[in-house]
Amino acid sequence: MKLDSNASLFFKLDWVISLSIAFVWVVLFFLFKVQKNQVRRKKSREIAERATAAGGPYRAAERIEVDARIVDGLSQQELQQLTDAFEWLGFVRVLDYRLRLPGRTDLIGFGRALVNRESFVSAR
Numbered sequence: 001m002k003l004d005s006n007a008s009l010f011f012k013l014d015w016v017i018s019l020s021i022a023f024v025w026v027v028l029f030f031l032f033k034v035q036k037n038q039v040r041r042k043k044s045r046e047i048a049e050r051a052t053a054a055g056g057p058y059r060a061a062e063r064i065e066v067d068a069r070i071v072d073g074l075s076q077q078e079l080q081q082l083t084d085a086f087e088w089l090g091f092v093r094v095l096d097y098r099l100r101l102p103g104r105t106d107l108i109g110f111g112r113a114l115v116n117r118e119s120f121v122s123a124r
Helices: 005-054 076-088
Strands: 062-065 093-099 108-116 122-123
Touching: 076 093, 076 108
Parallel strands: none
Antiparallel strands: 062 093, 093 108, 108 122
16 A cells, blocks of 8 residues: 555645644734733723822811711621621721711711731721
8 A cells, every 4th residue: 555645745734734824813812812901901091090080079088086886877796797807817906987078077987997017918
């Protein structure tokens, strides 16, 4: 049994063409993926810049120190459970506060600031 050398050449040529096409598809896929990520990052930057430029009442809010026990509507049990969980992770309670918006006299919201001095992390 004798093999035809032309058939063998065509078989090899088919593989080379197939691999070349597959390689081109892979390269195009990664190029478009990189471009898509760049466009997404650019849009995120634009949104962040617009939000920063717009500001907002909460950015200029004054933090007023309060006692958490006297804040109406605050679940003391849930607050204590969350605080215990953060303290177990190494956080230390720094401040309990409410916000006073510019031009207003009433206080809104409630926040508890905690820091982990070993890992330089803060939580609210």
